[in-house]
Amino acid sequence: MDLIPDLPSGPLDVYRKQASFNWKKMKLFLESPEDIEIANEAFKYMEEEPIFQHPDRDLTLEEERHLTFQRMKKVYNSDILYPDDLFMNRNKHRVLNNVISLYDWSLLARKSLLIEFPMGAFLGLGTDRHRKFINSLMNRExxxxxxxxxxxxxxxxxxxxxxxxxxxxxxxxxxxxxxxxxxxxxxxxxxxxxxxxxxxxxxxxxxxxxxxxxxxxxxxxxxxxxxxxxxxxxxxxxxxxxxxxxxxxxxxxxxxxxxxxxxxxxxxxxxxxxxxxSPFKDPSKRFEGRVGITEFGVINLTKALTISIRYSAVRRQFGPENQGEIPVLEYPLQQYRLFPYLSGLYVLHCFSVKLKDRNMSFRLAVMGGSEDPDYLANFGQEIHALSCFSKPYSGWMARDAVQESREACGGHGYLKAAGFGKIRNDNDANCTYEGDNNVLLQQTSNWLLSLWVARQRTDFTRFPMGTVSYLNQYNKYLNMKWSSDTFNRNLKDEDIIQTCLDTYCWLVCWLCKATSQDMETLKSSGKNKFDIKNNCQIFRAHNLSLAYGERVFITWFLESIKEADVSLQIPLYRLLALFSLTRVLKHVSSYVEGGLINGENVVITNIEEHITRLLSEILPDSVSLIDAFAPPDFFLNSVLGNADGRVYEHMYRKMLTSPGSVTRDTNWQEMRYNIPSKL
Ligand SMILES: Cc1cc2nc3c(=O)[nH]c(=O)nc-3n(C[C@H](O)[C@H](O)[C@H](O)COP(=O)(O)OP(=O)(O)OC[C@H]3O[C@@H](n4cnc5c(N)ncnc54)[C@H](O)[C@@H]3O)c2cc1C
CATH class of the missing domain: 2.40.110.10 (Butyryl-CoA Dehydrogenase, subunit A, domain 2)
Structure with a gap:
């Protein structure tokens, strides 16, 4: 626990005291002590180095690039940010990259693209004759x-x-x-x-x-x-x-x-x-980028939600008569806008850590060469399908969370010093590079639909990560119906999560069936393959990819909760129940179309009641839940999101000390009220 410094006291203490768990324990659930130690050292180094200080004015394009380049050189020359064992220790590499990303995405992109990315390409696609390039890269020539x-x-x-x-x-x-x-x-x-x-x-x-x-x-x-x-x-x-x-x-x-x-x-x-x-094809390389980019969303969600939740906990508007104003976080509507993303952050974090581990196991198995080729092919297909889902999903979740967070902070959220503009603009590119999100997502549904066609002769348990094993029971799931008792009021959070998982099994099976049927209909009407595929995207294939991936998100986070300290399990189950219910609710039109709901809407009402209950239960934990993720203030770089919660003091200081804020405009003579009158 000594590894994790205490947070400064201030207006956020009110919520921190209400938390049902120890936030430092939660941090240790999210990160190992070794990772925290590596990150702490890197945080301290960057915070103290003059080159990493935040400029107090807007830079020109040329200045910004120059500074980023100089910072990149500093990174490469630093034993802390770029230790000798970096490439032998992939976890250290991941943690240090996350620290750099929390600081500035351009710096990470420069550092990765200029030297590390080509190094990976030479090792993966090159041969001995390219060694000279690797040597020149290592010498930074x-x-x-x-x-x-x-x-x-x-x-x-x-x-x-x-x-x-x-x-x-x-x-x-x-x-x-x-x-x-x-x-x-x-x-x-x-x-x-x-x-x-x-x-x-x-x-x-x-x-x-x-x-x-x-x-x-x-x-x-x-x-x-x-x-x-x-x-x-x-x-x-x-x-x-x-x-x-x-x-x-x-x-x-x-x-x-x-x-x-x-x-x-x-x-x-x-x-x-x-x-x-052409000697052979190496299947091991193609997923690496997307697996890594999935984690980028975690960083952007962390920053946006730290700012919006902390700010909402101290910003007061309205209140019951004669009882003073209350923090805007107390409003269920504000909670509904932010807490599903908070739960998404937890789910996405655990998913991306597991995906990286599993991708690494896959790559080692490919390199080892002793595994059964069928096993490797199945493993590769699953990683491919998952990363084609998770890269878009994480970019979109961050995109939506940043926008909601900006609005949740009202007018002050629009200040540049609030930090949302940079997070939003930098995250935006994740939705396009390494494969446009909407195009990439089609690969996941293509795979699922090809499995569906072969369902009668396939044992789906042969896929090592188990992400489609339930397709073996497609008949059972397709016959499923929600009763008026489904999601009933007395259900515990663990049972809610299980019911959501069953719903997803139904949804994937039904979307596979419905998409395939639509394709058959289009085929018999004379449409070509190209048109058939495109005409099934909007309401079917796109949702199929989402449903498949959301189910894996829930399953993997459930695994993580079961390994967590018991004192953390109740708040974690709440988060997962909220995530699952809010995501399940987004697919309602399919439940109606596919006959999962028959007639009554009572199940939807049950879901809504559970969501409302969960929001109020998560409220006292919310500040501590985000504290467990939050980076140091220097990295958040937002007047609204500091750990001490003293929002107005930070705003005051920032406004007063910003160059030019209290002096006359340099063009003041032309800005005087001497506009010639036409009269
Ligand atoms: C910041 C940034 C950095 C980049 N860095 C690099 C780099 O280092 N190297 C590099 O080579 N490239 C890079 N790119 C380019 C990036 O990889 C491409 O922009 C990306 O692959 C998408 O291609 P596109 O721009 O041609 O979009 P298009 O393919 O033209 O897509 C345009 C729109 O049409 C839609 N669309 C396309 N096809 C379909 C379809 N079949 N069905 C439905 N909708 C469809 C897409 O969803 C998208 O909305 C970078 C891009 C950005 C923004």
Whole structure:
């Protein structure tokens, strides 16, 4: 417990004293003592280093990028933020990345993209001949950008048009951008800094055959002068709505030659005389990014909810007659706007930790090579389906929570110093990069629907993570009906959660069935495969992906609760019951359509009553529940969310000390009331 410093006393004490559990114990449920120790050291270091101090004025684009770059160098040179054992200790890497993300997403993106991401690509897709690049990266002599997206194509990667044609005579690939629409764009660190790119291009052998997208190590700038090489045109994409410490750029190649060896050739190569050879495909790499991005939502939810819950606990408006004003957190409506996201934060955190662990087990199994290939294929499919769900879900949950939190803080929430603007704008990009959310989510339903088609000859328990084993009992679930007693008033939270899980089993089975039937109907009406798939997305396939994933969220958090200290279990069950009920309620139209509800709406009333009860039970715990997640004030960087709850003192100090706040405007002479009259 000494690891976790006490919180300063102030107006939040009222709620902290009401908590039914020890918040430090809760923190230890969320993070191990080792992780807390690593994070504490990093927090202290960054808080004390001059380069990490928050500027007291808005920076220009160039200043912001320069500062972020200098900070990145500081990170790389720090034994605390970048210790020697970082790559051997993935957990340490995760914790330190989280600390950096809490501080600034641009810094994390720069640090990851320029050096770590290419290192991963070389280890995963490269071979011995690329060792020189790894050495240069380790010596910090070069830096990379990752170039996949083109001006006219992003999600549809098959349609990308950058070409890499092999030339036997010079033993090189000739990279070419046919026109501006095929220019690579959005690549982070490309605008001003990267010396090399990992370029995805269509590989053509001299016989004119296209072998699809391959990855090419491409030097684009002189690392010393930062001038692009002849044959390469680069331009910067300019200011964005967030992540402005990062320089996203556009690049075009004009018959630009790179050595044959620069092809990352683990999954496919071209011989000196121009023959294409492909030894095998490595399935272990493709999920890594999305698994990691799932955790990004946790960071943004943490920041937004720390600010809004603490502020709501001290902000007073209205009250019963003659009894003074009450904190806005006391209003059930305010609780309903914030607590489901608080429960979502707990659920998402536990899910993303488990997903990372399971992904790591999968990758180790692939590398070990001794596992049954069917087992690996099933494991890989499950990880893929889950990460294609959880990356969008986490970005969207954070997006919605940040907006609700901003509004929950009223006008003051709109101040830049409240912090929501930066969280919102930086989180926004998570919904698009590493796969647009809506496009990605389709992969989860595609997989589920393919399983459904094969349901009569499949044993669903063969999937190692157990996320679809209930499909074995699809007949039982499809016959399920809610009775007027379902979710009855006397149900305990554990039983509520179980009923929600059963409801999700019904929902997934029914959505699989209904989507497949719709597809059959469209097929018999003469629609082609493409149209059939698209016409089943809105009310069916999209919801199917959500239902599948939400059920896994609940199941995995339930596992975590059972491992928690008994003193924490009641508040955790409450959170999970609230999460489950509010999410179950969002699928009501399917229950009506699919006949789960027959006639009476009493079950919905029961659910609403339970939600109202849970909100009031979570209220006394709410501040401590968010304290267990909250970063130090320096990292939250919000006048509304400090741990001492002294909101108005912090606002006063910030406003008074902001440059120019109490002086006359420099243009004051032109702002005097001497507007010429037309009269
Ligand atoms: C901050 C940031 C950093 C980035 N960094 C990089 C980087 O380093 N390297 C890189 O290569 N790229 C990068 N990107 C690009 C990013 O990966 C792409 O923007 C993303 O893959 C989406 O592609 P798109 O922009 O072409 O969207 P589109 O594919 O054009 O999608 C546009 C809209 O159409 C919808 N849509 C598309 N297809 C379908 C469909 N089949 N069904 C239903 N709806 C559909 C999408 O949901 C979306 O709403 C970055 C983007 C951002 C914002």
């Amino acid at each position: 070069i830096g990379f950008a990752f170039c996949l997206t083109e001006i006219s194509h992003g999600s549809n990667t098959k349609a990308l048009r950058t070409e890499a044609r092999y030339d036997i005579e010079s033993e090189s690939f000739i990279l070419h951008t046919p026109d501006f629409e095929a220019a690579k764009c959005w690549a982070g660190c490309l605008g001003k800094t990267a010396s090399h790119c990992l370029v995805f291009a269509q590989l053509y052998t001299p016989d004119g055959v296209c072998h699809g997208l391959h990855n090419f190590v491409t030097p684009v700038r002189d690392p010393q002068t930062l001038q692009p090489y002849p044959g390469v045109t680069i331009f910067d994409m300019g200011a964005k709505i967030g992540l402005n410490g990062m320089d996203n750029g556009v690049i075009m190649f004009n018959h630009y030659k790179i050595p044959r060896e620069n092809l990352l050739n683990k999954t496919g190569d071209v011989t000196v005389d121009g023959k294409y050879v």
